[in-house]
Amino acid sequence: SAVISQKPSRDICQRGTSLTIQCQVDSQVTMMFWYRQQPGQSLTLIATANQGSEATYESGFVIDKFPISRPNLTFSTLTVSNMSPEDSSIYLCSVKQKGEQFFGPGTRLTVL
Amino acid sequence: KQEVTQIPAALSVPEGENLVLNCSFTDSAIYNLQWFRQDPGKGLTSLLLIQSSQREQTSGRLNASLDKSSGRSTLYIAASQPGDSATYLCAVQPSGTYKYIFGTGTRLKVLA
Numbered sequence: 001s002a003v004i005s006q007k008p009s010r011d012i013c014q015r016g017t018s019l020t021i022q023c024q025v026d027s028q029v030t031m032m033f034w035y036r037q038q039p040g041q042s043l044t045l046i047a048t049a050n051q052g053s054e055a056t057y058e059s060g061f062v063i064d065k066f067p068i069s070r071p072n073l074t075f076s077t078l079t080v081s082n083m084s085p086e087d088s089s090i091y092l093c094s095v096k097q098k099g100e101q102f103f104g105p106g107t108r109l110t111v112l
Numbered sequence: 113k114q115e116v117t118q119i120p121a122a123l124s125v126p127e128g129e130n131l132v133l134n135c136s137f138t139d140s141a142i143y144n145l146q147w148f149r150q151d152p153g154k155g156l157t158s159l160l161l162i163q164s165s166q167r168e169q170t171s172g173r174l175n176a177s178l179d180k181s182s183g184r185s186t187l188y189i190a191a192s193q194p195g196d197s198a199t200y201l202c203a204v205q206p207s208g209t210y211k212y213i214f215g216t217g218t219r220l221k222v223l224a
Binding site for chain 1: 143144146148153154155156157158161163201203210211212214215216217
């Protein structure tokens, strides 16, 4: 199974600032997925990141708010821009291997 | 549009009980279904993956079944232990897409 790490594990940020979350996988993968889990809610897909191309965003998520980089097959970053308290969530990186989906430990973000 | 529902939303049982968690989905056209466990404030741990051609999968005390035609999956946990306390999520991958649609989760508490 894929082993995924995320940095930071948690952060407390001020309104209006930006935070970049890093995701590192121990093997090369074609697609990496970024999810958001708001307090008490299930997971919502933000975007899919492919190496060498623009990320594909889901309805309700835009690149200006959640820019994503995918410089190689083992790494991706998600930036949460111009944050507001409504962005307080757990952000999770995910990959698929042989049809099975694996998740990183998540980044718990609190925006004051 | 695929929707995934999990019942019950919360469950509290004494240690040693066998229990069943339910997951239902509205569109039977799926590639696979996956069960996850999530501990508070943490990422997701994959428990079982059932391909659309399979009817069940087993891992240790866990058994997951899939009935595509009726849009249902169950996760059976035998001889529950306090360490099983977590939120259990099911997710389906609709046919023709790489995305996962997550259920709302069942929050399980096993009492010692």
